[in-house]
Amino acid sequence: MAETSKIVEELRSRALQLGFEAFGIASADSRPDLPEKLRIALEKGWHGDMEWMAETEERRADPTKLWEEARSVILLGVNYGPDFNPLDLLKEKQIGVISAYARNRDYHDIIKGKLKELAGLLARRSGADVKVFVDTAPLMEKPLAEAAGLGWQGKHTVLVSRKFGSWLFLGAILTSAELPGDKPHAESCGRCTKCLDVCPTKAFPGPFQLDARRCLAYLSVEHKGQIPLEFRVPMGNRIYGCDDCLAVCPWNKFASVSQEAKLRSRPELERPELGTLVALDDAGFRALFAGSPVKRIGHSRFLRNVLIGIGNSGSSGYVPAVENRLNDASPLVRGAAIWALRRLDPDRAEALKNTYLPGENDAEVAAEWSGDI
Template sequence: MTSTEKLTAELRGRAAALGFDSFGIAAADARPDLPDKLRQALDAGWHGDMDWMAETAQRRGSPRAMWPDARSVILLGVNYGPETDPLALLGEKSHGAISVYARNRDYHEIIKGKLKELAGLLARRSSAEVKVFVDTAPLMEKPLAEAAGLGWQGKHTVLVSREFGSWLFLGAILTSAELPVDKPHKVSCGSCTKCLDICPTAAFPAPYQLDSRRCLAYLTVEHKGPIPKEFRGPMGNRIYGCDDCLAVCPWNKFASASRELKLRGRPELERLTLAELVQLDDVGFRELFAGSPVKRIGLGRFLRNVLIAIGNSQNHALVPLVEQRLRDESALVRGAAVWALRRLAPERAAQLRLAFSAVESDEAVQAEWTEELA
């Protein structure tokens, strides 16, 4: 065994000891197809208003475009598979459904320290330079993880693993060291289209393609404006993210291995009622979601999502709570409240329309009072 092979074996063992479930290595230039694929997606506008994707397109297309000295990429995965079916909560219309990954502590915080420790070991043993990334740089982790043998990008564009299904957090270490690479994983979806068929907004133009502008995970998290009307009904009670295409993947049946990093959802985030959520103020929001990715979208966008879910709930007992948000300082929240009120109690909305329209300064909110409901 060569010294490089011994180093790789040591890194693999240390990664397992640190709690990583998957480990693989790809050459930094293993995916020369990425720049063209990225450009096609950007030209089609599938990135929505995530302008940073277009702004970093040149660097995003290749690890070596971002860091010319990069020679190898170590990809690591952590299984965060849920212990129960996340789709079950979609039937409980008075509760808010939060994506599985956001019920944990922020995975950036959990994984990054472990990555730094592993990268430090590599640097000490090889004197090579290293850089650590956890979804925080223009690095396309999923196709690189495919090249490194961790799994394959499924028809829903998410990485799928034979061992852990669609539930893997990914982290990466770029290094100037030349390390022995792993074999790429073959795509193993076969004829299955469950992930495409279940999407409530038809966000997949074709297998292996995702139009973020139609994706509820994007709309509830990244999108800063009002939820487009055509997607409000399909949102149901999803108030942060969407797990449908992940949860239905047949490979998930293998995703029950123990997790050393303890990525289990916080119980208090799994069954939150819309009634309690719509009453949150900024302090309460920050306290409830401390350490969670949910906190990053801010109270305004979160209440927007909650109010859309209330409008879909058919729970008329929530009408008084919706009316309180008609006076919210945020136009984004007020607009969502108008829509929810008109859905739940159209007669009550008609009674209030003139009074509120007379003092409403935001054109988008004004339109919510009068435009057709989707």
């Protein structure tokens, strides 16, 4: 045990040197409650069209089913706290708001290399097997991080830390080594419901429950179809993700701004102008978002989101740019452009309907023109 404790202290020290600001250990079987919780969420359909969650249900709910040799889980956190309140950007209707985590280099790339280095150190010191995970495998990092003492899952389902508020990237190392676990963190939200109350689409059926089908973070990033009509106005100028429930958390007042240079926002992604974004071709989109998680949603879904933002801008000055997207090759883009045009200049939209509707071969886009949505 003394030797194991020495290894753990070395790992903690090295993790800090690598830029991890939170470190904790839990046993691989520390959350026997997860299978039932996941089953309930899936049965209610809260995962939306993220079918991979249902397909990997058994492995996702139990790390030992994901890897039967797993005995311990090391959870690590990197602070990405912004230096301003993201909610302030929602007032600037001519810009596109990108979630704080996506305004810098893709966190998968940042964290994975560091995790591999730390895992390698553990393997060398202990002789144990290791596996590294960064939100790319069926592993429920947040409840495991709670078990490892990094924080607790708040009523918005995101991990909350006393030191970093709601702003932690998480990574995990599964290992066959038996490591001493840290004390689980007790839920500390109290009576506060700020995160639930601020949600513009009422995506929380109750505290500690999230219906992704109503969540703007899911709809703008994971959802592949048109944004459902009832969520378009609430979406406002959010073009990638949504920080509302994170940003209002009172624990953020204790959070420090990330000092990690790679996690600081890229200036060009803090307040990008909607008119500039809607004019991007695919090459321009890829160039602007090189190394950013935004690039993963692709050009068409990105333009869909931008056009929703333009439709909510209230500025008729965007009408020519919107019209340029009415004959876009992507039905996603055409449909969103019609909605934006109807919002900004309904008379112009009605006048153009007879030009575009007869030749439209996509049923959803045709419904946008006809108003049958």
